[in-house]
Amino acid sequence: MAFINPLGNLFGRSPIGPIQEHMSMVDQAAQLVPDLLRATAANDWEKATQLHKDIAKAESTADEQKRSVRRHLPNSLFLPVSRSDLLTLVGVQDHIANTAKDIAGLIIGRKIRFPTPLQDMAIELADAAAATSHQALKAIQELDELLEVGFTGREEIRRVEDMLHTLDELERGSDKIAVKLRAGLFELEKDMPPVDVMFLYQIITLLGTVADDAESVGDRLQILMAK
DSSP: OOOOOTTHHHHTTOTTHHHHHHHHHHHHHHHHHHHHHHHHHTTOHHHHHHHHHHHHHHHHHHHHHHHHHHHHSOSSOOSSSOHHHHHHHHHHHHHHHHHHHHHHHHHHHHTOOOOGGGHHHHHHHHHHHHHHHHHHHHHHTTHHHHHHTTTOOHHHHHHHHHHHHHHHHHHHHHHHHHHHHHHHHHHHGGGSOHHHHHHHHHHHHHHHHHHHHHHHHHHHHHHHHHO
């Protein structure tokens, strides 16, 4: 007799689907950040303002999805993972979109851009952060496969572990770029308005936080696989 999932009407094929959709929207916000840096480097503030709106919209949609998961995920699940673990995962994912929105808000709110000698490196850091977020999305997209094998299939787990290893490498790469960017800003800061310098350092930190948050998604997935 085929097993019928009583959650089907609420969550489609599995309760994992909405969590994957949430991560997809979160990643959409992160992928717009490098475009925002490119727009500011080109002094295209009209495009930058629109990208800020797009990032804010993606973050808002992700928030709605997060709340929907929290409302509708049942207290009792016939799954090899607990409800609380899944809710924690969604919360960690959400940090990425929140940070992307914070970056955009700082840039547009102060009309701030990196000095010309640092623009390429700033964009490189934003690209690295976005790549880390996208790698986290790829890993989360494997949740369905992991669920089907009860988080015990060797091949499926090995594939996801390889993805998480790549995720860790991408995060470490973003850290190295951030260190170089901070050093470059330090060399120039004496000739810049101190307040601008302060906010540029904050933007560098937030770009690194996007990568850190993405790695945290991988860490939560690793915990799910270990239970």
